[in-house]
Amino acid sequence: MRDPLDIAPRAPRHSMAAWLIFAAGTALLLGSLWVLGTNAQEAHRAELLVLSARAARDAESEEQRNAQTRASDPQTRQRVKEEERLRQMTGLRWFEVLDVLENAAHQTRSGVTLLSLAPEASERGEVQLRLEALAASAPLMLRYVRALQSDPRVSHAELTMHEPDESLGRNVLRFQIELRSNAPSILKAD
Structure with missing residues (x-):
């Protein structure tokens, strides 16, 4: 074949x-x-x-x-100083910051919604964070603040403002927290 x-x-x-x-x-x-x-x-x-x-x-x-x-130029010197301060503030350990916030939210069983997170420099040169959030109720807000205060990575957590937000519900509260640390922890720039 x-x-x-x-x-x-x-x-x-x-x-x-x-x-x-x-x-x-x-x-x-x-x-x-x-x-x-x-x-x-x-x-x-x-x-x-x-x-x-x-x-x-x-x-x-x-x-x-x-x-x-x-x-x-004194104006330029001021701007350069502000840029350097911003550079230091944005050097935060963001993964640890977010882990702290997530742990606190988990302890409140997700009754808190984070609206904003802004780094700031305090008068003493240390870095602080200002949080703005919503809580479904006052007890949840207080539980969230206590959870942040009890975290060993945060040296200071203070409720600086709270007010009802009637547009979102009867018991909903809008609040601000100031987190501060002068220890070599999450709020210290790398």
Whole structure:
């Protein structure tokens, strides 16, 4: 029986030398592609190094210009001081902050909804957070504040404002809490 895939049954077969030449050509092609890829990666790394060096140089020159401007303009000095304070405040350990808030909410069985969370600097230079939240009732609000106060990662939690929010329900309270810490804990910038 004849092989259906053999389309040229009487054609001469390739010799062993032809197969060796084909294999050598394929190996040469693959080797060339590998060398080309390696060279492209090295060129990309070199380009990244040049770009990072340029960025560092630009940042350094920008810093020098800023230093000259800061020394001469009191308004700019104030803005730079505020930017530095903001940079310190946003260096908070946010995952720990959110973990503290989540644990307190879990203890109140989700009867409290957090509306806003804002870092602030206190008069003594320590970092504090101001929370605004809604509670389904006054006991839930107080339980939430006590849960925050009992967390060992928070050194100070104070209820600073509370008022009924009739637009959301009869017993719903809108309140603010101030969290503060001067210990090396969650409210300390990294």
